[in-house]
Each structure stands twice: as C-alpha cells, then as structure tokens.
Amino acid sequence: MRTSFINQLLEEAKQNEKIFLIIGDLGYHVVEPFMEAIPERFLNAGIAEQNMAGVAAGLAMTGYNVYIYSIGNFPTLRCLEQIRNDIAYHKANVKIVSVGAGYAYGSLGATHQPTEEIGALRAIPNMVVATPGDPVEARAIAKFSADYDGPMYIRLGKAGETVAHSEASLTVNAGDILPVMLKEGNKKAVLACGNIMAAAKSQIEEQRLPYDLYSVPFVKPLNKAQLKAIVENHPDGLITIEEHQASCGMGSAIVECVNDMFAEGELNTYPHIKRTAIPDEFAPVVGTQTYLREYEGLRIN
Amino acid sequence: MSQMNIEEIKEFAKAIRRTAVTMAYKTRTSHTGGTLSQADVLAVLYSGVLNCSPDRMDDPTRDRFIESKGHNCASYYAALALKGFMNNDELMEQYCQNGSEYFEHVSHKLPGVELSTGSLGHGFPVAAGMALGSKRSNTPFNVYCIIGDGEINEGSNWEAMMFAAHHKLDNLCVILDKNQMQAMGDTKDIMCLDPMAEKIRAFQWNVCDIDGNDVEQIIAAFESFKKCKDKPTFIVANTVKGKGVSYMEHNLKFHYSAPNEEEYKQAMEELK
Numbered sequence: 405m406r407t408s409f410i411n412q413l414l415e416e417a418k419q420n421e422k423i424f425l426i427i428g429d430l431g432y433h434v435v436e437p438f439m440e441a442i443p444e445r446f447l448n449a450g451i452a453e454q455n456m457a458g459v460a461a462g463l464a465m466t467g468y469n470v471y472i473y474s475i476g477n478f479p480t481l482r483c484l485e486q487i488r489n490d491i492a493y494h495k496a497n498v499k500i501v502s503v504g505a506g507y508a509y510g511s512l513g514a515t516h517q518p519t520e521e522i523g524a525l526r527a528i529p530n531m532v533v534a535t536p537g538d539p540v541e542a543r544a545i546a547k548f549s550a551d552y553d554g555p556m557y558i559r560l561g562k563a564g565e566t567v568a569h570s571e572a573s574l575t576v577n578a579g580d581i582l583p584v585m586l587k588e589g590n591k592k593a594v595l596a597c598g599n600i601m602a603a604a605k606s607q608i609e610e611q612r613l614p615y616d617l618y619s620v621p622f623v624k625p626l627n628k629a630q631l632k633a634i635v636e637n638h639p640d641g642l643i644t645i646e647e648h649q650a651s652c653g654m655g656s657a658i659v660e661c662v663n664d665m666f667a668e669g670e671l672n673t674y675p676h677i678k679r680t681a682i683p684d685e686f687a688p689v690v691g692t693q694t695y696l697r698e699y700e701g702l703r704i705n
Numbered sequence: 706m707s708q709m710n711i712e713e714i715k716e717f718a719k720a721i722r723r724t725a726v727t728m729a730y731k732t733r734t735s736h737t738g739g740t741l742s743q744a745d746v747l748a749v750l751y752s753g754v755l756n757c758s759p760d761r762m763d764d765p766t767r768d769r770f771i772e773s774k775g776h777n778c779a780s781y782y783a784a785l786a787l788k789g790f791m792n793n794d795e796l797m798e799q800y801c802q803n804g805s806e807y808f809e810h811v812s813h814k815l816p817g818v819e820l821s822t823g824s825l826g827h828g829f830p831v832a833a834g835m836a837l838g839s840k841r842s843n844t845p846f847n848v849y850c851i852i853g854d855g856e857i858n859e860g861s862n863w864e865a866m867m868f869a870a871h872h873k874l875d876n877l878c879v880i881l882d883k884n885q886m887q888a889m890g891d892t893k894d895i896m897c898l899d900p901m902a903e904k905i906r907a908f909q910w911n912v913c914d915i916d917g918n919d920v921e922q923i924i925a926a927f928e929s930f931k932k933c934k935d936k937p938t939f940i941v942a943n944t945v946k947g948k949g950v951s952y953m954e955h956n957l958k959f960h961y962s963a964p965n966e967e968e969y970k971q972a973m974e975e976l977k
C-alpha cells in the first residue's frame with residue numbers, strides 16, 4: 405500500500421511542481437524513486453517530528469503542497485500540537501502520511517502500533533482523515549490529495565496488502581463510502597476501513613456470510629447521503645471493523661453520524677450497529693498482524 | 706538600512722510601548738513585561754529592516770516576520786497598527802473584547818500577521834519552513850522570528866536549530882528576547898540557558914550577542930545577518946523585562962497584572 409501510494413505521488417509530482425515530500429528519516433526502499441527523480445522537492449528532516457510538522461506548515465505557506473511521511477505515531481501523536489496549531493488552524497496545505505496502520509508492525513510492539521491517531525486527528529477542525537483499504541484506494545487517495553488544498557491525514561498500511569477492489573483504478577471524492585462486494589438480498593452491511601478491509605472480505609467469502617461489504621476510505625468527512633442509503637438498504641444493521649481503538653475511530657464516527665441523522669429526523673429507524681475495534685488496551689503480546697488481529701478480536705462476529 | 710534614523714526609531718519604540726501599556730490597562734490583560742522587552746527589536750524591524758508593507762501582504766517576495774512569543778502580541782499589534790498594517794482605532798476598541806478577532810495571543814486572522822502563536826516553540830520551525838520554501842522555490846525573501854528565553858525551554862526550538870544550520874538557511878534570522886525571566890521566576894533558577902551565545906555558535910549559526918534594548922546594536926546585528934552567507938543568524942538580544950516603565954522592570958508581577966490607574970499615568974509620563 406505504501407509503495408502504491410508513493411509511486412502514485414511521484415507520478416502526480418512529475419505533473420505538479422507544488423508537491424514536496426518530507427520524510428522523518430524513514431521510508432527505506434520506498435521513497436528512493438521520488439528522492440532520485442525530484443531531489444529539489446524532497447527532504448529528509450531527520451528524527452525530529454515537531455520540527456518536521458512546523459517546517460511543513462511554513463513550506464506550505466510559501467505555496468507548496470507538502471507531504472510529511474513517517475511511521476504511525478511519529479508524524480501524528482508526536483507532533484499533534486504542531487498539526488493542530490501550525491497546520492490545521494492555518495488550513496496549511498500539508499498532508500500527513502503515516503505507514504504501518506494498526507498492527508502492521510506487530511512484532512515491533514505498542515510504540516510502533518498506531519491505534520489511537522484516527523481519533524486524535526479527526527477531532528481537529530479542518531482535517532480530512534483518509535484510511536484507504538487497499539492499494540487501489542491508496543492510489544486513488546494519492547490522486548485526490550494532490551489536488552486537495554488543505555490539511556489531510558492519510559493512514560497507510562505497510563506492504564503486500566491484498567487488492568480488494570475489482571477495478572484497477574478508482575476516483576474518490578472526500579467522504580465517499582465505496583462498495584466492495586454487494587449481493588442482492590443481503591440485509592446486513594459491513595463497513596471496514598484500512599487494510600483490515602481485505603481480511604473482512606476474505607472472511608465474508610470463506611464463511612459465505614450474507615453481508616455486503618463497503619470500504620470507508622474517509623473517516624472524516626463522511627458522506628451522509630451514502631451512509632443513509634446504506635443504513636436504509638440494510639434492515640438488519642451494520643457491522644464496523646477497524647484496526648484502531650473502539651473509543652474514537654471509524655466505528656465511532658459512523659455511530660455519531662447515524663445518531664445525529666436519527667436525532668435530526670433524517671433517519672426513521674435507529675439501526676443495530678455492532679462495532680469491531682480494539683477494546684481499550686495496548687496489545688500485551690507480540691505477534692504478526694494476523695495474530696494480533698485475532699488476539700484483539702478483530703473479526704466479524 | 707544605512708539611512709535609518711536612530712531618533713525616529715527610539716520614538717517609534719516609545720510609541721509602541723505607550724500603545725501596548727494602554728492596551729493592557731484598558732483591558733486588564735497580562736504579559737506586559739515581555740511585550741515591553743521586545744519593543745526595541747520590533748521598532749527596528751518595522752523601520753526598514755523588514756522588506757514588507759501593508760499593501761504587500763500577498764507579495765510572495767515580502768519578508769516574513771513571526772512573533773513566536775504569542776502572549777506578547779500587544780507590542781507586535783502596536784507596531785503593526787502604527788505602521789498601517791492594521792487599523793489603530795479598531796485595535797484599541799476591539800482588543801480582547803467579546804466577539805472580536807483581536808485575541809490576546811497573536812492571531813493570523815489579523816492584517817499583517819503571518820502566523821498565529823501562543824503555544825511556545827512553534828514559531829521557529831515554521832519560520833525555518835518558510836526560509837526553506839524561499840530557497841527551494843528561488844523566491845528571495847528573509848524570515849525573521851522572535852522567540853523568548855522561557856520559550857526556548859521547548860525542545861522543538863532545538864530541532865529547528867539543527868535543521869536551519871544543516872540546510873544553511875542564511876535567509877533566517879531568529880531573535881531571542883533574553884529578558885531573563887519566565888512565568889515562575891528567573892530563567893537562571895528554572896532552566897539555566899547560559900552560555901547562550903556559545904551554545905548557538907556550537908550549532909554553527911552566525912551569532913550576535915547584543916544589548917537588545919539598544920537600537921544601534923540591534924541595527925548592527927541585522928546588518929550582520931544580511932551580510933552572512935551559508936549560516937542562519939541568531940541574535941541574542943539581552944533585554945530587560947518591562948523595559949521603559951521603571952516599576953515594571955525586572956518585576957514578575959507584570960507578567961500577570963495590568964497597571965492600575967496611578968501606575969498607568971506614571972507609565973505614560975515615563976514613556977513620553
């Protein structure tokens with residue numbers, strides 16, 4: 405997923421001289437093609453994320469569309485106040501790209517497992533929060549972000565993710581909820597975000613579950629009309645699944661949006677929604693991504 | 706810069722101080738000590754050092770100034786108002802009033818302001834990013850940033866210190882308003898900074914160690930900045946907290962309190 409994203413970003417940057425990539429001394433064997441092709445719009449800011457985020461804001465204020473790139477918690481939680489004050493408050497054209505979503509770096513331990521940052525970033529005004537579910541979506545989000553003028557968080561997986569979409573390429577707009585696998589007569593829908601979406605797809609296929617599957621590549625904003633239609637077309641309700649804490653991630657965003665639509669009279673019935681997410685804990689054991697997902701109960705029940 | 710009129714700048718600095726103290730008095734707001742210590746640096750900057758004017762805020766080649774000590778916005782707003790970037794009457798009427806955009810910390814919503822600040826340690830990295838943007842886009846301009854000596858406790862400043870030197874940002878000038886006091890007392894008792902100039906030289910910066918309330922020394926320091934190649938410039942501006950109002954000088958009380966009526970009248974007398 406990260407390679408798909410960076411390769412697409414490189415293609416965009418060849419056409420768009422405003423795109424500037426800053427890495428926080430990470431990206432070995434991923435960012436080199438960009439670094440070699442466009443050295444004048446590439447920079448390694450070293451291991452200093454507060455400065456990297458501030459520099460990105462300043463650089464954006466001179467006209468660039470700046471991407472900062474690092475692992476999970478480092479370009480997000482480590483410099484959260486720089487993101488809030490310098491980037492989001494000023495609507496600076498900065499894209500925060502993290503890799504290793506959820507348990508992608510399972511064996512590296514809790515320090516390297518971003519499992520709260522969606523909540524932190526979606527709470528900040530002016531932020532768009534993108535959570536592509538497979539390499540096709542990662543490329544689509546890269547294209548979207550190249551043309552989007554404003555603060556945005558892009559949460560990527562690692563490498564070697566399964567392609568879930570049948571289309572070779574997609575075009576997305578902010579807030580789109582994308583159908584992945586639909587079958588006439590299904591009364592329940594699964595909403596997944598991030599690269600756990602492909603695992604959800606496999607589970608639905610293997611167990612022949614009568615569920616439609618949608619990807620949620622934007623936790624913020626959410627397309628209310630699309631969500632309303634999904635709720636109304638699935639009378640047995642929704643299941644959300646994500647590799648993030650339950651308290652503040654995609655499932656929370658869906659519940660909030662559905663609740664508000666119901667409270668405002670935009671929905672006639674309140675759907676049954678089962679959230680599948682991390683139960684308010686740091687993974688206490690080491691393991692592969694697949695192992696830790698199972699350990700934390702991240703599967704459709 | 707060589708034609709700068711020293712006496713005019715000194716008068717401008719007094720006018721900045723009068724305006725800032727009046728703002729504090731009228732609104733019962735705080736942070737007057739640090740707003741006065743930096744007034745002479747602001748007066749020099751806005752008397753010809755900064756290549757910018759009210760009608761050029763959209764000009765990509767304008768010089769940028771960042772007031773990273775966001776709590777000391779009063780003297781900064783005063784300088785902007787006195788130089789026509791913002792409306793002086795509006796500033797005096799609306800500062801800290803319900804519903805206005807004249808916050809008690811620097812706000813980018815106001816004309817002439819590049820960056821909102823308030824949480825410390827933010828201005829320096831953003832200034833470095835702007836300076837880098839100038840270099841990478843071949844758009845020549847300078848970036849000036851005032852930081853405080855309490856503020857420099859924040860680690861983000863030291864990240865930016867390494868960054869700016871490594872990238873040879875000789876279009877970046879950081880001014881440390883070293884008034885030797887921070888929120889709870891003297892900097893030497895809370896987080897000793899000395900020897901500051903030696904520290905920054907070791908980071909490979911061009912360093913000027915000056916009396917930051919002496920207009921001629923401030924002018925000379927900015928001249929050193931403009932001549933220096935391949936290194937960013939750091940001006941250690943040794944200042945007096947509360948400078949210009951006798952009872953406010955070296956007095957922590959005026960980090961928190963506004964002058965009462967009698968004190969205000971005395972301040973206006975001393976700042977004539």
